[in-house]
Amino acid sequence: MRASLRGGALPASCFGRWVYALKPASWPKLLVPAMFGQILGATRVGGLDLVAVGWGLAFTVLGLGFIVLLNDWGDRDVDVIKRNMFPDGGSPKTIPDRILDSRAVGAAGVLLGGAALLVAAGAEVALQRPVALEAGLACMLVFVAYTLPPVRLNYRGGGEILEMLGVGAALPLYNAYLQGGAIAPRVWPWLAGFAALSLASAVASGLSDEESDRAGGKRTVASVYGNVAARRLTEGCVLLGLGLWLAGSFWRPDWVPVWAVAPAAAIAVWNLVGMRKVGHAAVTNAFSAQSAYKRFLHRAIWHSTAVAAVLLWLRPELA
Numbered sequence: 001m002r003a004s005l006r007g008g009a010l011p012a013s014c015f016g017r018w019v020y021a022l023k024p025a026s027w028p029k030l031l032v033p034a035m036f037g038q039i040l041g042a043t044r045v046g047g048l049d050l051v052a053v054g055w056g057l058a059f060t061v062l063g064l065g066f067i068v069l070l071n072d073w074g075d076r077d078v079d080v081i082k083r084n085m086f087p088d089g090g091s092p093k094t095i096p097d098r099i100l101d102s103r104a105v106g107a108a109g110v111l112l113g114g115a116a117l118l119v120a121a122g123a124e125v126a127l128q129r130p131v132a133l134e135a136g137l138a139c140m141l142v143f144v145a146y147t148l149p150p151v152r153l154n155y156r157g158g159g160e161i162l163e164m165l166g167v168g169a170a171l172p173l174y175n176a177y178l179q180g181g182a183i184a185p186r187v188w189p190w191l192a193g194f195a196a197l198s199l200a201s202a203v204a205s206g207l208s209d210e211e212s213d214r215a216g217g218k219r220t221v222a223s224v225y226g227n228v229a230a231r232r233l234t235e236g237c238v239l240l241g242l243g244l245w246l247a248g249s250f251w252r253p254d255w256v257p258v259w260a261v262a263p264a265a266a267i268a269v270w271n272l273v274g275m276r277k278v279g280h281a282a283v284t285n286a287f288s289a290q291s292a293y294k295r296f297l298h299r300a301i302w303h304s305t306a307v308a309a310v311l312l313w314l315r316p317e318l319a
Helices: 014-021 028-045 050-074 076-085 102-126 132-147 159-180 187-204 207-215 221-225 227-251 258-279 287-313
Strands: none
Touching: 014 050, 028 050, 028 159, 028 187, 028 287, 050 076, 050 102, 050 132, 050 159, 076 207, 102 132, 132 159, 159 187, 187 227, 187 287, 207 221, 207 227, 207 287, 221 227, 227 258, 227 287, 258 287
């Protein structure tokens, strides 16, 4: 075990290691779009079905574990490269830093994926959603194509687009379907903006792995075009997402009400300003500054989307 574990910086218990490997700090990346989709689905039927929320969250949490663990398993060789390049840089890696064994990580990921599919099958029966299993499988196959053989699109180029489709579209749509039984047209303007925000997150996630990804043959925006281009694209996607929401509020204010968009946009802009302030320091291999940059980005996405969702939920017909 590495010194960081022996010194107490990481949990030494088996349970604690598994919790660390599941990266709870990143859970809002999937939980926020899941709940956003649930509330968008509820706007179709005029009420929030807590049973559907439970099925959707169960699928999301199990799918989250599937994604996190198998992503670590699939990226273990590149993670080893990063650890060798930067022995004391970045956060500890689950497999290279011997927090967990690679076989255990892979097996647990597969088990959680199977459990997620069982939940999807259960939701199909319990909620009478005829394609819940097939749609759940499609959500999971997006990730399979992202990081696992034979496709491994994140290594060939285009992984950020696939992440945008999975996190920014497939997951909220799936939860909207479980909640509402169909996808209402009012969902699409919201989804367009959120997909752009998800693309911003996907691009920024490669900043801290720029050189190791390049050395390992992983083609991300950061590893191919560099740090500055990745940050500019990230910020541009945030602006695009907000612009799509604002445009939707002018186009169909009954679908995208200004009283939900305006507070969300204000939160995102505030954090975008924060991104710009720390961005000059978030250069290649400046891991602490990159973390600060991404914290502002995540707040811009997660907080703004959560506020919009809560405001939509507080509509009289949904209360």
